[in-house]
Amino acid sequence: AEHAFLDAPAMNFIAGRIEEGVFRSAGGLILPLPEGARPTDAAGRELVYGIRPEHIRATAQGMPGTVTLLEATGSEIFAKVDCAGEEIACLFRERLPLKQGAQIRIEVDRACAHLFDAKTGRRM
Numbered sequence: 001a002e003h004a005f006l007d008a009p010a011m012n013f014i015a016g017r018i019e020e021g022v023f024r025s026a027g028g029l030i031l032p033l034p035e036g037a038r039p040t041d042a043a044g045r046e047l048v049y050g051i052r053p054e055h056i057r058a059t060a061q062g063m064p065g066t067v068t069l070l071e072a073t074g075s076e077i078f079a080k081v082d083c084a085g086e087e088i089a090c091l092f093r094e095r096l097p098l099k100q101g102a103q104i105r106i107e108v109d110r111a112c113a114h115l116f117d118a119k120t121g122r123r124m
Contacts, residue, residue, distance in 0.1 A: 012088050014049040015118060018042060023049050027085035034113035046118035053091035055112035062107035070100050081106055
């Protein structure tokens with residue numbers, strides 16, 4: 001399993017912009033700004049929020065979503081979660097009693113999130 005990282009799901013890219021100190025996707029999903037990002041950074045400009053599946057946790061107080069895809073691989077669970085119309089790939093390291101169609105709350109690790117300029121692709 002030393003090549004497992006090759007199969008790792010790609011980073012989630014969510015289009016949106018900074019509004020009122022948070023990142024808001026086109027569909028209205030609200031995400032916390034990455035650590036170190038200031039609300040004035042490119043406020044109002046088209047941005048892309050990047051977060052890797054392994055940097056998303058299932059928590060009691062996170063964003064609500066619905067599990068649309070589930071693949072358990074021994075120690076990990078790969079899930080796709082629909083949050084406000086955004087499909088977010090998640091990789092959970094802990095055993096969760098998840099079923100397809102189940103409601104779940106997820107939280108992104110702000111320290112691992114990134115913002116990109118939608119036009120240039122440059123990291124902010």
